[in-house]
Amino acid sequence: MDPAAPLKKFFATIDRDVIPHLSLDCVVFGFDGEALEVLLLRWRNLDRWSLPGGFVRWDESLDAAAQRVLRERTSLTQNLEQFHAFGALDRGGSEVRPAFAAMGVEVPEGHWLAGRIVSIGYLALVRFAEVRLNLGNVVEECRWWDVRARPPMTLDHDAIITRALDTLRIRARSFQLGGALMPEKFTMPELQRLYEAVLGHALDRRNFRKKVLELGIVEQLPEFRTGQRHRAANLYRARPED
Amino acid sequence: MDPAAPLKKFFATIDRDVIPHLSLDCVVFGFDGEALEVLLLRWRNLDRWSLPGGFVRWDESLDAAAQRVLRERTSLTQNLEQFHAFGALDRGGSEVRPAFAAMGVEVPEGHWLAGRIVSIGYLALVRFAEVRLNLGNVVEECRWWDVRARPPMTLDHDAIITRALDTLRIRARSFQLGGALMPEKFTMPELQRLYEAVLGHALDRRNFRKKVLELGIVEQLPEFRTGQRHRAANLYRARPED
DNA sequence: CGCTGGTTGCGTACTACATACACAACTAGC
DNA sequence: GCTAGTTGTGTATGTAGTACGCAACCAGCG
CATH class of the missing domain: 3.90.79.10 (Nucleoside Triphosphate Pyrophosphohydrolase)
Structure with a gap:
């Protein structure tokens, strides 16, 4: 054909x-x-x-x-x-x-x-x-x-x-990417890597976490990512939009 | 015709x-x-x-x-x-x-x-x-x-x-209207009225002046607006864009 | 000429937010 | 049990935004 x-x-x-x-x-x-x-x-x-x-x-x-x-x-x-x-x-x-x-x-x-x-x-x-x-x-x-x-x-x-x-x-x-680009479950450092990739420069771990949590753009899950030969990271998911 | x-x-x-x-x-x-x-x-x-x-x-x-x-x-x-x-x-x-x-x-x-x-x-x-x-x-x-x-x-x-x-x-x-909407010479309160008209709410005189001056969006002129039965206001002009 | 009403110019205190940094908690591997 | 590496949490500092007091000044009037 x-x-x-x-x-x-x-x-x-x-x-x-x-x-x-x-x-x-x-x-x-x-x-x-x-x-x-x-x-x-x-x-x-x-x-x-x-x-x-x-x-x-x-x-x-x-x-x-x-x-x-x-x-x-x-x-x-x-x-x-x-x-x-x-x-x-x-x-x-x-x-x-x-x-x-x-x-x-x-x-x-x-x-x-x-x-x-x-x-x-x-x-x-x-x-x-x-x-x-x-x-x-x-x-x-x-x-x-x-x-x-x-x-x-x-x-x-x-x-x-x-x-x-x-x-x-x-x-x-202004932290408005939300979780649209992330998989369903993700850790805080993973979300941070997204923002760093978009912005093109490094961010402070602690300030990033604080900001993301106070803006309420993620929801904490009772699960952790294990098998990483260091402390297990808490998992989050994007909070459904209002 | x-x-x-x-x-x-x-x-x-x-x-x-x-x-x-x-x-x-x-x-x-x-x-x-x-x-x-x-x-x-x-x-x-x-x-x-x-x-x-x-x-x-x-x-x-x-x-x-x-x-x-x-x-x-x-x-x-x-x-x-x-x-x-x-x-x-x-x-x-x-x-x-x-x-x-x-x-x-x-x-x-x-x-x-x-x-x-x-x-x-x-x-x-x-x-x-x-x-x-x-x-x-x-x-x-x-x-x-x-x-x-x-x-x-x-x-x-x-x-x-x-x-x-x-x-x-x-x-x-973010004070980015510049002076595009103003006449060539204007006073600080006049510029403020523009921003208030756009935003739809009142602004503080003193903070507005401070912000506009530190951003350098206006240039002070050695002239004053008189005949207003109160203190004469300084005249400014929009600073030419860089 | 001094007084008054009304507004402008300037400065200061307070608050909120962003940034910088220290330390304990934890997991996997040896 | 020890270590390397990373995560979770807290605190101190600096900077920007907000709230507000006061003196300087102009025109009008008695």
């Missing part, structure tokens, strides 16, 4: 299904216990990487479209946060048409996909372990990348990630 | 000139010394008010389009800040076509102007006195409104203003 068939089918109905000249890109952050990671994918026959993105259907809001894109790629059902609209003059244009061509679909010269595209940036904090990656048919690779060592990216996706990181760091400074 | 002629001319070339299904709305804030005001306009034959807005031309970025809209309406040349993209399902649609009809332009049923429109919200802080209002041909009224007493608005423009106000209040809490 023609590997480009699904893409061709998508392209055949694109003018009927989605808002033209508009796209959205999701910056999906996860945490593997060591570093902050971002979910990137590589389209067939392309060597640059891209953010998971998509278009907005006529029968769904921007927010709903972002949720759908996230769900299609990760099987997750959760809210995303819109953080910026990217509308520079050179967005799209020269780079999109060759990309589609590499995947086996010829975009006519006059088509909007060959022209300028405005993109809305969305941000998601997800539980690493709960993600079930779904490549689909035209994605060759999809994996997590350490945010500090990202591969070459298409279009302005690198700038989009940088902007999302800025937004994230502002939230981290 | 047909009063709808300019609008008809605009409509005739709209498909060639601008990105379809996309618009932008500018929330322009000014300060009259008493209350925080927002610039609104009323299109011909409509009874609801609207934000100054427009569409994005193919040869300009989102930011540049926002600057153009602001310049066309106020003759001001300055930056705006993008704060949110509004893309609910019911944006546009039923309300836009009757509005154009009231102004004398029949939008065909299938045209994108009769359908859903995503809008990018921009925010501007301008000097009240420097604004030179320009109505154009299809705007019947254009004036400042106290943000606390706004008229009935079209579409979701009321929610857009609310969101812009939230953004503004966040900035005010």
Whole structure:
């Protein structure tokens, strides 16, 4: 079967299904216990990487479209946060048409996909372990990348990630990451490593604990993490949002 | 001459000139010394008010389009800040076509102007006195409104203003309004009234002065405001941005 | 010209929060 | 039982935010 068939089918109905000249890109952050990671994918026959993105259907809001894109790629059902609209003059244009061509679909010269595209940036904090990656048919690779060592990216996706990181760091400074990025049960030092990975610098153990507890963003469990050849750490879980 | 002629001319070339299904709305804030005001306009034959807005031309970025809209309406040349993209399902649609009809332009049923429109919200802080209002041909009224007493608005423009106000209040809490909203020379109590109008509550005179001075957002002038039947207040000006 | 009302400019005490650091408790391995 | 390594808890210090008192000053009036 023609590997480009699904893409061709998508392209055949694109003018009927989605808002033209508009796209959205999701910056999906996860945490593997060591570093902050971002979910990137590589389209067939392309060597640059891209953010998971998509278009907005006529029968769904921007927010709903972002949720759908996230769900299609990760099987997750959760809210995303819109953080910026990217509308520079050179967005799209020269780079999109060759990309589609590499995947086996010829975009006519006059088509909007060959022209300028405005993109809305969305941000998601997800539980690493709960993600079930779904490549689909035209994605060759999809994996997590350490945010500090990202591969070459298409279009302005690198700038989009940088902007999302800025937004994230502002939230981290006021301890507003919550436990969205953590596994269900975690220790205090593990949560601290997340904040340190986002902020990019070390924090004081004792002050961090004090702050997190007084803000009530975690709930103490009557369990401990053993087998670490040192004192067992208490386990916590993210407190359900009010 | 047909009063709808300019609008008809605009409509005739709209498909060639601008990105379809996309618009932008500018929330322009000014300060009259008493209350925080927002610039609104009323299109011909409509009874609801609207934000100054427009569409994005193919040869300009989102930011540049926002600057153009602001310049066309106020003759001001300055930056705006993008704060949110509004893309609910019911944006546009039923309300836009009757509005154009009231102004004398029949939008065909299938045209994108009769359908859903995503809008990018921009925010501007301008000097009240420097604004030179320009109505154009299809705007019947254009004036400042106290943000606390706004008229009935079209579409979701009321929610857009609310969101812009939230953004503004966040900035005010960390004294980041600067002097953009003040006249060239102003006293400390006058600046304080601006912050109070934005925040919606009173501030302490002495702490306000201390904070503003230590942040260095104003420059003291060797002049005083006299004729107030009480002690003359020192004049300041906004310090040029670094 | 002195007195008065009202406001501005300046300083000080108090409180809350963030930061810096010390020590005991505990687990696994030998 | 001893040790290495880390976690849990407490306390001291510094810095920023808040509350408030008082003198300086301008215009108007008797």
